[in-house]
Amino acid sequence: MSGADTGLRLPPPLAAGAAALGTELPVIQAGMGGVATPALAAAVSSAGALGTVALYKSDRALASGLVAATARATPAVFGVNVIPEVAGTLLADQLRAVLDAADRELVVNSYGLPPVPFAREVREAGHLLMVQVGTAEDADAAVAMGARAVVLQGTDAGGHHLGTLPVRQLLARTAERRLGVPLFAAGGVHRGADLLGLAALGASGALCGTAFVATEESGAHPAYRQALTVAGPGDTVTTDRFSIGWPGRVHRVLRSPVTEAAEPLPAQLIAWTTVMGARRPVPRGSAAAPTLEAxxxxxEMARYAGAGVGHVDAVLPAATVVARLRDELRGAIRTDAEAFGGAR
Known part of the structure; x- marks a missing residue:
């Protein structure tokens, strides 16, 4: 377990999630391409949750460097995120990089079902396979291929969507299948009370993205981070307007001239950014998020944000976000003294 003993006594479902992750708090920082940097992942893990470094479209050399940099920055357990449908042929190289660079057991977090051979290699190397899904049926498939934890992504989550149900409906539908592995909910989780409420529905913890975009260690552009802090509950929308480079998935983003136009705007050049060490143009409608290099x-870029963005009110150190979640969860447990057999 990472971090000092804070005296946090978790109810059984959340305790199971923390034990599975090897963390104090059953909270996973999402693996957001370009945003989930080694600095962010290390800060979250050192604070007692599970930090995640995003491999996204990294080649083998870059992926190895990202894993090694994260390992140098924290002694705690951390995760790596891969996106098979985007990485394509790079996925095998990313896995080789992870297995070669890992100096401890890692959580390998796959957005969507990975190829069966990929899952087998992760398991055989002794790492924890976590799979993010958007349907109860895909949760079944993930467990069948050896996933030791499943993330259930609802449509209230920021970013690209794997299903069509809000997270609470998806969680209820999946929990009744009794899959025998911890289920982590993704979508609109920003407060400790959210965690406790989801645990009552069968969740063992949560995956959080938006809250960690608006942190000092995030790789997000300062204007993107600031936009999150002033956004309200109605300032996100699910759309398909940012599909260049990642087609076939709707996504939840902050509203912008791109999302609010009656018809799709022309895909003209609007920005430049750096991808895999190279300067690249960003056309309007690109799936690329605005990072520090943009x-x-x-x-007008894809500023991914979940439906709970209204709870983000400042750009904070990642450790402060984790500490606030811990304190709020402790308070929620004490307030609801009858929850989970009176756990305090």
Missing amino acids: EGRVD
Whole structure:
């Protein structure tokens, strides 16, 4: 378990999630391409949750460097995120990089079902396979291929969507299948009370993205982070307007001139960014999020954000976000003294 003993006594479902992750708090920082940097992952893990470094479209050398940099920055357990449908032929190289660079057991978090051979290699190497899904049926498939934890992504989550149900409906539908592995909910989780409420529905913890975009260690562009802090509950929308480079998935983003136009706007050049060490143009409608390297009309880029963005009110150190979740969860447990057999 990472971090000092804070005296947090978790109810059984959440305790099971923390034990599975090897963390104090059953909270996973999402693996957001370009945003989930080694600095962010290390800060979250050192604070007692599970930090995640995103491999996204990294080649083998870059992926190895990202894993090694995260390992140098924290002694705690951390995760790596891969996206098979985006990585394509790079996926095998990313896995080789992870297995070669790992100096401890890692959580390998796959957005969507990975190829069966990929899952087998992760298991055989002694790492924990976690699979993010959007349907109860895909949760079944993930467990069948050896996933030791499943993330259930609802449509209230920011980013690209794997299903069509809000997270609470998806959680209820999946929990009744009794899959025998911890289920982590993704979508709109920002407060400790959210965690406790989801545990009552069968969750063992949560995966959080938006809250960690708006942190000092995040790789997000400053204007993107600031936009999150002033956004309200109605300022996100699910759309298909950012599909260049990642087709076939709707996504939840902050509203912008791109999402609010009556018809799709022309895919003209709006910005430049850096991908895999190379400077690349960003056309309007690109799936690329505005990172620190972006220059141009970042307000027209894909600023991914979940439906709970209204709870983000400041750009904070990642450790502060984790500490706030811990304190709020402790308070929620004490307030609801009857929950889970009176756990305090």
